[in-house]
Amino acid sequence: MIDDTDRQIIAAMQGGLPLVPAPFAEIASRLEMDEGDLMARIAAMKASGVIRRIAAAPNHYKLGMTANGMTVWDVEDARVAELGAQVGALPFVTHCYERPRALPDWPYNLFAMVHGASGDEVEEKRAQIAALLGAACRGHDILYSTRILKKTGLRLKERN
Amino acid sequence: MTPLDATDRRLLNRMQEDLPLVAHPYAAVAEELGIGEDELLARLARMKEDRVITRFGPFFDAAAMGGAFCLCAMAVPKAEFDAVLTKVNAHAEVAHNYQRTHRLNMWFVLATETPDGIGACADAIERETGITVLRFPKLQEFFIGFRVAA
Numbered sequence: 001m002i003d004d005t006d007r008q009i010i011a012a013m014q015g016g017l018p019l020v021p022a023p024f025a026e027i028a029s030r031l032e033m034d035e036g037d038l039m040a041r042i043a044a045m046k047a048s049g050v051i052r053r054i055a056a057a058p059n060h061y062k063l064g065m066t067a068n069g070m071t072v073w074d075v076e077d078a079r080v081a082e083l084g085a086q087v088g089a090l091p092f093v094t095h096c097y098e099r100p101r102a103l104p105d106w107p108y109n110l111f112a113m114v115h116g117a118s119g120d121e122v123e124e125k126r127a128q129i130a131a132l133l134g135a136a137c138r139g140h141d142i143l144y145s146t147r148i149l150k151k152t153g154l155r156l157k158e159r160n
Numbered sequence: 161m162t163p164l165d166a167t168d169r170r171l172l173n174r175m176q177e178d179l180p181l182v183a184h185p186y187a188a189v190a191e192e193l194g195i196g197e198d199e200l201l202a203r204l205a206r207m208k209e210d211r212v213i214t215r216f217g218p219f220f221d222a223a224a225m226g227g228a229f230c231l232c233a234m235a236v237p238k239a240e241f242d243a244v245l246t247k248v249n250a251h252a253e254v255a256h257n258y259q260r261t262h263r264l265n266m267w268f269v270l271a272t273e274t275p276d277g278i279g280a281c282a283d284a285i286e287r288e289t290g291i292t293v294l295r296f297p298k299l300q301e302f303f304i305g306f307r308v309a310a
Contacts, residue, residue, distance in 0.1 A: 001226055013218050015217070016215055016216050017179070019186070019201050019204050019205050021186060021201070022184060035183065042181060043181055052221050053219055054178060054181075054218045054219075055179060056175035056204075059212055062212045087302065089302075097302065099231065099296040100297070102294045106296075141262070146261060148256070149245055151256040151257075
């Protein structure tokens with residue numbers, strides 16, 4: 001679990017890491033901490049999984065990946081673990097999860113995000129997933145995103 | 161937007177992987193790529209400015225902090241879409257939100273510091289909008305392939 005100092009570190013970094021030669025020194029100075037202590041805290045949070053990585057979030061649209069399909073599948077419960085792992089391993093699937101159905105509105109329990117340069121490319125990839133799932137899949141759909149309505153990192157509430 | 165050149169693409173691919181946790185991390189990556197630190201920082205700043213990179217920094221796992229993530233969906237009538245969007249996005253717990261082609265046309269992720277926070281926030285959105293918030297917490301994660309080949 002994280003303590004108050006970790007919380008302050010997260011708050012200081014959640015807007016992004018400064019693009020300066022010594023970014024951890026800059027964060028440390030904002031927090032009036034020692035740079036080494038800050039880096040040790042970050043290392044501990046990486047080890048515990050609180051920080052997954054420090055990296056860039058690319059904008060798919062700007063990279064020409066303008067078609068983004070959330071493919072959704074109604075897969076037999078008994079086979080979803082095995083088949084989900086196979087779908088998740090496909091190189092063009094960027095996220096793959098089992099989620100609960102919300103009957104009657106939503107019969108699908110496997111979600112696989114597919115990105116491509118065109119709708120045709122995404123459809124072709126969807127067909128590959130359909131072939132892989134075969135008869136274990138009782139229905140499927142694809143939802144295209146038409147607009148990013150919000151995109152921020154995790155925001156911690158101020159609290160003291 | 162400045163078109164991406166081959167070095168930008170290499171840099172963007174590399175920066176989707178973890179930054180080394182050292183005092184001068186950008187210099188370390190610049191050395192890997194055979195470019196100067198100043199050049200790397202200038203390229204990153206430009207790609208952020210051009211919104212090719214939406215964010216550069218730590219990716220937090222709310223679950224590892226004792227919190228939770230939940231994908232949610234709503235069927236928002238077209239005429240009310242912008243009004244509902246304003247109400248939904250006003251919640252700091254809404255980490256991202258996409259409009260999608262389906263009767264369920266608004267899909268967003270809630271990220272909260274406690275598991276209870278998900279239900280509380282989704283319930284609040286239902287009260288404020290009068291629209292059911294379907295909740296799709298992950299049961300199993302098969303792969304996080306966060307990389308996009310630039």
